[in-house]
Every structure is written in C-alpha cells, then in structure tokens.
Amino acid sequence: MEDVFKDPTTLSKGVELKDLMSGSEFEIDMDFKKKPRGILVNGDDDLFPGLEDDDDSDTEDFLKIIEESTEKKLLSSPEYLSFEELTTKMVDVIPSGEVKMSIVEEGDGPLVPVDAQVTLHYAAYWEKAKIPFDSTLTMNCGEPFCLRLGSGRFLPGLEIGLTAIRGPTARFHLLLQPAMAWGKLGVPPRIKPEPVLFVIVLYGVTDQYAVSRFNDLPSQEQSKFEVTIRTVNSLRTNAKDLFQRHKYMKCIKDYQQSINILNVSRPETEFEISEIKRLKISSLLNLAVCYSKLNKAKHVIQMLENLDYLIDVDSHCKALFYYGKANEILGKTELAVQYYQKALKLEPKNKDIGKALEKLDLYIKKSSKKEKEMWLNVFKSESKENFNVDDDFQNGVRELFKDLAGNKEYAKFDLPPGLKSDEVEFVKHLAKDFEGLIVHEEGEGRKRKVTIVKQL
Structure with a gap:
C-alpha cells in the first residue's frame, strides 16, 4: 500500500480551509490512479476497458467494431503471410534494421521536423493479427491524436519513423523491433517482447518552431537557399492548415513571415532565383485571399500592388479576380465588374469568376429596380404631401x-x-x-x- 503514496496525487476536488479547521474526515479511494491515455509508452493502457474476461459476447461485439473502424479509417492490417515476408516490401529507416517502413501514400510537404506537432491515427498489430491490440480509435473519443514529437509520449521507433515521412498527409506502415517499441522484455502481461506493426495515417503536421530555429541561425546561414525553402515550406504548410480552420489572422502572420524570410534569402542559380520569386508571388496572393476573407479590401489591394512589382497583374487571372473582390467589398461595383471581366477573358471557363459576375449582375439589376421604385414613391409621396387631394x-x-x-x-x-x-x-x-x-x-x-x- 505504501507504493500508492510515493508519487504526488491531485485531489479530485479542492479542500476549503474551514474543512481542515473543523476536523473533517477525508476518504481516499485506493483505486484513484487513472490509467494514462494516448500513445502506449509503458504498455499499461487497456484497449478494451470495462470488458471482463468472461464477457465473451460483449468482447466479440467490441472486436467487430474495432475491425470495422480500422477498415473505415484505412488502418487495417495489410495482407501478408509473415513479418519476414512483409519486410521484403519495406526499407530500413535506421541502419540497424530495427525500424522498417513502407509508404502507402506519400505526404505532400517537407519531412516532419523532430519537434513538430502531429495529428494522427494508428493501429498496432502483432504478427498475422487482424485485430489491433492497441489503437487511437479507442482513445480520445475516436478523434485523431494530436501530440508533439520529443515530448516523451511516442515510442522511439514511432518518433524515428514519423520524422522520416513527408507531411502533413501520409499513410505508411512501421515495423518495430522490441528495442524500438516497449523494450526487449516488453511490458508483461499485455505487451509481448515481439515485433509490432504500426499502420499509421498522418492527418496534420504543425512546425511550431520553424521560425525560432531560423532566428537562432547566424545571418549567413539564414540567407542560404536550402534554409529559406525549408523554413518557408514549414510556414506555408502551417498556414494552409490554419486557413482550412478559418484562422485567417494567424494564417496572415505565417505568410508575412514567409515573405520576410524570402527577402533575406540570397539565391545563386537561375533555378533558385525563380523559386524564390514563385514563393513570393504565391505568398502575396495568399495574403490577398486571407484579407479578402476578412473583408479588408484596402489590404487586399496593397498585397496586389506589391505583386505588381513581380508580375504583370493584368495577365494574372487570380490577381485580377481579387482586385474585383476588393472593389466589390468597397462598393465600387462597376470597377469590380471590369476586373472580373478581365479575369474571365484569361480563363473563360472559370466558374468562380462566372459566379461573381452573375452575383454582381443580379445585384445591379435589383439596385436599379429599387432605385426606380424609390423615385416613383418619392414622386407619389410628393404629390400627396404637397397636395392633399383625393x-x-x-x-x-x-x-x-x-x-x-x-x-x-x-x-x-x-x-x-x-x-x-x-x-x-x-x-x-x-x-x-x-x-x-x-x-x-x-x-x-x-x-x-x-x-x-x-x-x-
């Protein structure tokens, strides 16, 4: 029983001073320690909480639900005869061969940084098993887990594998030897000292420290092309995620930082020069889009005017479209129509431009009708007000x-x-x-x- 009190314990609710002074009795629940939730590190999470050993029917139903869930989330165990056969389709992530990987779907960003925050689902299988013995599907109300690498929540092999993949989206398999999972001895009785297969779906990667790492570098390093690209790509990936979650102000901050970093870069080859220019154009356009979402028309126009130093805006459909958006927000309908029409000439099949013009045309017609009705009412009322005659x-x-x-x-x-x-x-x-x-x-x-x- 003494072991129970070795570690600090948080009370379930606060204690008031009057309770202590009045000699009140306190009762301690000896089963107070909560089981850890999340990625298995010590192996003491229970995949099937609340199911007793003799409750076979409930267990079977639950296992069926887990199997269906893994299929739905693309976390099913792959078809193979043995782990040995599976390794023939995998590559070594580290020279010792204790972490092997096969990529099902490549991600669309840079390599995941060692201190990034990742959002993922995983399912862990023993050899030839169809039901995972551990999965995020049974935790966090079934939602993907969001954790930071380097925080001690991941198994060593998972950390290594995640930093060898490109994010933010990817699907891949990791085969970990015991030393790269829960240790050579496992964690009896649940975790066996055997290899384990992780099926992982990576949903998001947030590189929260990209700018901090960049700022810690000497200026000579900051101006290098490869450093610029790595940092800007991380910022753009994060900005894309923020935009999808409608966090436009934070998104604007990342794009502004991207432009600042691009401005200090010193490209040397023609390719590097063109790549820096491409990223500047993209960042300014994305800033215009974000400001448009916030109805900040003057800021939209400012971004597009800056863009005009890099490209001929009159030949760029997206730039013309957002000039139209900005003027529409400002109530300059005729000017907005002109910009939309210019954009439509460049891309006649662009549905967004067509919808914007259709919307404005309808607005103009309604406004004209309302104006006409207003003047008719003015004349009628004037006649009735000046001459009170039936x-x-x-x-x-x-x-x-x-x-x-x-x-x-x-x-x-x-x-x-x-x-x-x-x-x-x-x-x-x-x-x-x-x-x-x-x-x-x-x-x-x-x-x-x-x-x-x-x-x-």
Missing part, C-alpha cells in the same frame, strides 16, 4: 383640362365654390402642364372664385 378630384380636373386644352375656341370654366387650399394649389400646378390654360382667382376664403380660361 384621386377622384385629381382625375376630374385632369379630364376637364384635357377637354379645355382640346377646344379650338375661347373657353371659360368656373370651378365650384368652397374649394380647399390644397385643391386650388393642385389646379394651379396642373394647369402648367397644359398649353393655353390659365387659372384666375378672385376673392378669399369661401367667397374665393376659381376660373379656368382657355386662351386662343
């Missing part, structure tokens, strides 16, 4: 004026007495639209007499 009176006066205006002889018509001021004002206002009609007024108030005269 529609019957207005229509009657209009008909009268049409008859008088069409009369070829002198005519005179007296309007009925007692007209309201608004009615008289409406008559005088309407008469201006008919040539030859004059409105005469005599008297005031109820005695006011209004006459319409048609002059020859």
Whole structure:
C-alpha cells in the first residue's frame, strides 16, 4: 500500500480551509490512479476497458467494431503471410534494421521536423493479427491524436519513423523491433517482447518552431537557399492548415513571415532565383485571399500592388479576380465588374469568376429596380404631401383640362365654390402642364372664385 503514496496525487476536488479547521474526515479511494491515455509508452493502457474476461459476447461485439473502424479509417492490417515476408516490401529507416517502413501514400510537404506537432491515427498489430491490440480509435473519443514529437509520449521507433515521412498527409506502415517499441522484455502481461506493426495515417503536421530555429541561425546561414525553402515550406504548410480552420489572422502572420524570410534569402542559380520569386508571388496572393476573407479590401489591394512589382497583374487571372473582390467589398461595383471581366477573358471557363459576375449582375439589376421604385414613391409621396387631394378630384380636373386644352375656341370654366387650399394649389400646378390654360382667382376664403380660361 505504501507504493500508492510515493508519487504526488491531485485531489479530485479542492479542500476549503474551514474543512481542515473543523476536523473533517477525508476518504481516499485506493483505486484513484487513472490509467494514462494516448500513445502506449509503458504498455499499461487497456484497449478494451470495462470488458471482463468472461464477457465473451460483449468482447466479440467490441472486436467487430474495432475491425470495422480500422477498415473505415484505412488502418487495417495489410495482407501478408509473415513479418519476414512483409519486410521484403519495406526499407530500413535506421541502419540497424530495427525500424522498417513502407509508404502507402506519400505526404505532400517537407519531412516532419523532430519537434513538430502531429495529428494522427494508428493501429498496432502483432504478427498475422487482424485485430489491433492497441489503437487511437479507442482513445480520445475516436478523434485523431494530436501530440508533439520529443515530448516523451511516442515510442522511439514511432518518433524515428514519423520524422522520416513527408507531411502533413501520409499513410505508411512501421515495423518495430522490441528495442524500438516497449523494450526487449516488453511490458508483461499485455505487451509481448515481439515485433509490432504500426499502420499509421498522418492527418496534420504543425512546425511550431520553424521560425525560432531560423532566428537562432547566424545571418549567413539564414540567407542560404536550402534554409529559406525549408523554413518557408514549414510556414506555408502551417498556414494552409490554419486557413482550412478559418484562422485567417494567424494564417496572415505565417505568410508575412514567409515573405520576410524570402527577402533575406540570397539565391545563386537561375533555378533558385525563380523559386524564390514563385514563393513570393504565391505568398502575396495568399495574403490577398486571407484579407479578402476578412473583408479588408484596402489590404487586399496593397498585397496586389506589391505583386505588381513581380508580375504583370493584368495577365494574372487570380490577381485580377481579387482586385474585383476588393472593389466589390468597397462598393465600387462597376470597377469590380471590369476586373472580373478581365479575369474571365484569361480563363473563360472559370466558374468562380462566372459566379461573381452573375452575383454582381443580379445585384445591379435589383439596385436599379429599387432605385426606380424609390423615385416613383418619392414622386407619389410628393404629390400627396404637397397636395392633399383625393384621386377622384385629381382625375376630374385632369379630364376637364384635357377637354379645355382640346377646344379650338375661347373657353371659360368656373370651378365650384368652397374649394380647399390644397385643391386650388393642385389646379394651379396642373394647369402648367397644359398649353393655353390659365387659372384666375378672385376673392378669399369661401367667397374665393376659381376660373379656368382657355386662351386662343
């Protein structure tokens, strides 16, 4: 029992001072130590927690679920007769041959750094086994594990294998000898001192320390092409992951750092010069895209203006498209349409440009319609506000004026007495639209007499 108290223990909940002062009793659960979760290092994780040895039906169901899960996540054990046969299709990662690898799908980035944060799923198999004895599928609620290399959470052989693969995405197999896994003696009773096959799917790699490593280098080393490419590729890989997770401000920071590093690089060959230029163009365009996502139109335009020093923007479809986006954000619709149309000429089948133009065209039509309706309403309201006259009176006066205006002889018509001021004002206002009609007024108030005269 003394062994239980050798290591520091965290209480399940806090203790208040009044409890200590009042002589309260505390009960210790002798089974308080939680089993470690995550990658097996000591071999004391249980792949099937809660299943007793005599619960055969539940165990079989669980094993079936595990087998189906490994197939779904592409973590199934590969087809082979023995580990010896499997090694013929693998390469040595280290000279001793204790870590062997076969790549199923190559990743699309640089080699995984030794201190990178990786996101992965794995399944570990004994020879000829179809069900893994250990897998991340049973941990972390089934989500991929995210851990940093060099933190002590990985087996030695896993660390070595991961740093020999290109990320952020890859699928590969690692065959580890006991010395590169849990040790030559294993961890009885669960972990046997035998070779183990890891089937691994790598989802993401975050090189959090790329800039720190670069900053620690002397300036002469920083300007070397290979150092530039390695650091910038790490930043771009991280930025791509951030962009996919909609973390645009952090993404912008990585692309800005990439440009700073590219600016201090000293390429020597034509190839190196063109590669540095290509990365600068790509970084500026990606910055424009990120600022566009944040609706920072002026920053988009600034990035594209910087780009204009490297390429002819008028011949670059993506640059023209984001000039259009920026002007659309600023409300400069006509200018946005011009840029979109220029971009469409370069890539007539580009669906994104077509959609942007269609959206703007619809917006312009709606705006034009709304503007027309607005002015019609203004005129209507103006007529009703300036002349508080009902529609019957207005229509009657209009008909009268049409008859008088069409009369070829002198005519005179007296309007009925007692007209309201608004009615008289409406008559005088309407008469201006008919040539030859004059409105005469005599008297005031109820005695006011209004006459319409048609002059020859």
